[in-house]
Amino acid sequence: MSGLVIEKKKANRSQEAPLSRIILVILVVVLDVAAVWFIQNALSKGFTQLVIIISVIAVMLNLIFLIPKAYPFRWMAIGLSFLVLFTIYPMIFTIYVAFTNYGDGHLLTKEQALPLIQKATYLPEEGKSYSWTAYLSESNEYALWLVNADGETFIGKPGEQIVPAQLGDAGIGDADANGIPVSLDGYTRLNPLVAATNKDLPSIKFGLEGDQTIQIRSPSEAAELEIRYVYDEAADTVVDQSNGDIYYNVNGTFTTRDGKTIAPGFRTVVGFKNFIDFTTSPALRGPLVRIVTWNFIFPTISVLSTFALGLAIAIMFNDRDFPLKKVIRSFLLIPYTIPGLISIIMWRGMLNPEFGVINRFLNDWFGWAPAWTTEPSWAQAAILLVNLWLGYPYFMLITSGALQAIPSDIYEAAMIDGASGWQQFRRITLPLLLVAVGPLLIASYVYNFNNFNLIYLFISGGPPIVGASTQAGHTDILISYVYKLAFESGGRGVQYGLASAISIIVFFIVGTITLVQYRFTNMWEEVSENV
């Protein structure tokens, strides 16, 4: 790595040694060969977006390494590639998915879905018919002996091609009086009465799907199935051959005028449907209003409570000569030092309504204890309590640093003017502190706004909101709701489109707050000054 960078460096000074140039070119060639190989594979699998993004990165790297003027970018070539691949691309992809119906029932592209739809068959009123005899194997598989109108004979098994067969072929048993074999290889013949009343037989498709399938229509007759749906490319419609119904492409599902649909649907751009859905659909809107409200209450109270406690501790033990200061601080820092997941699961155990230590204690002393996990308001209170425990040491660290930065002569001046302790705090400490800590308060707000780990690990956003059409809970925030929509369908189907749409909304909220923070910290101006 290091040698390489030196080569690039020399290249820049346009006094490049031929050797370094050669090494550079070899590097680029290797890179391009790898990229072309990858892109070819991605193309063959139909990953269009991946092809585009890898091409963009490959072109970018080529320019960076081949143009001497692009020398500074060589320092950040890897960093930029990562940024493009794992930050910018997912962003664009998320925006794209938000405007599609991607999700269960719409996982496939149209090109993948159409052949599946066209595989469907139906049993026509008329058509090639056969007389049939059923056989059953020891492993409960069925087979048919079929005779067509011309007297030709076939064997049909589910999932296997229908094959012509003759009496006397290997494995086929002796014929009875009607010329029907008494057994097939591994199968024994069913009594005609049993076969006629068998409930499974009429629903079994014998033969290979997409090739030729035969289904039993009546005790005496089996018929060849015909392709049910025919796609009309010009009109983008599907026609049902069994009854002439016309299915139109409505948001990625072929649907008739009176609302009948064909599965599977396919992925398609549906415009603002996802965004409109949760403002208009009552089943979605109800829980969403709750979730959004809680999503603002939770970080607000969390930031205020953790800041207040952290600041109080910092002020109380700020005196330089306070006894055991260092020890107290170390003990109070402990919640911050434990990996969040462990702390949260630990609290989940302690707040367990039946067995947890806190409720056992409350029950023993007061004969009553809150239902931390089943009662919505108590669940929210529990989460705020846990977050107070998790979060106050951070502000204790920050504010005790900031307090020491406030010059002590200001306090002396205030004392001479006869300011009380509270006045000093209110008029000196707090304003000066907020200047230093303000941006961190906002950052903490943003962090808690998306504090997935706490919400999800505590009780998965529960208790569930009754009557919600999706898995929404009373302590869910938007990001945990997004996660559930996308990865924990709970039998209701994953909904990538809706999840992405909510992600975009969260992005706008968080983005606005963060931009305000940048104003606060002058980060923006800082960039310009350093030119």
Added chain:
Amino acid sequence: MSSIAQTYEGLRSSQRFRKRFSVVVRLIIAVFLIFFSIFPVLWIISASFDNSQSLATQTLIPEHAGLNNYRDLFGQNPDYEFGDLFYWKWVWNSVKIATITTVLSLSITTMAAYAFSRLRFTGRVLMLKGILLIQVFPNLLALVAIYLLIFQTGEIIEQLGLNTHAGLILVYLGGSMGLNIWLMKGFLDTIPRAIDESGMIDGASNFQIFWTLLLPLLRPILVVIGILSFIGTYGDFILARILLNDVDKYTLMVGLQIFTAGQFDKKWGVFAAGALIGALPILITYLALQDQIAGGLTTGAVKE
């Protein structure tokens, strides 16, 4: 004159009394706060040594103290009935992933930050602002996209796909780029240019300046950022949860979470033992380096 001196004396002594009184009050408050802060930790320590293994019967001083939970955790109890435990494997996975991520991330971002801090080129300011803007979009929001990206990559290069540590490390690296480039550029900016110039006079190349002059000066802050990055990756849950499927590939956090799902009250003791071993190294690091870490924090990183 003397009356002023007397009032002053009186004021001083009453202040001294008030101060001593307030110290006592504050010490009492400190005891309560410490109780709040360490009770859960004491409780988990006690649970880990409680042979009854159950949430319901645990007391602060275990009635049946012993090492059964640790034996179960380390797979020395063949009769253990609750799920697969690959504890040391999980710890090893976590340490491995966090170490590789931290080292690679620091190398990549320090080099990029060097260009932003020391070299002048068109588009520099625009790119810096761009990175800052992009950073507003949290990795977490793009879960679906990242999942699909890794899934599709895995269809082509199996070793980088779902359920691989390499794929997970790539995602961690990608997520850490923006903020770390910014942080690192900030630190580089604080190193005086005069140092570079002295190197240039001696005819050193950019890389020599970076490697021999700047890097040694950056070392202390690199250590702090490295530790924070390691702890952040070690403690991450959600990305690892989504991208890893096999129980022997889990990181410690995913392993512990999956382990506690279902019949939690009966797994409490084993979880406590596992949590304690998993948390102790981090806890000790933090307490030992708390001043440096506090310094690193105020520069703008929020604990992840």
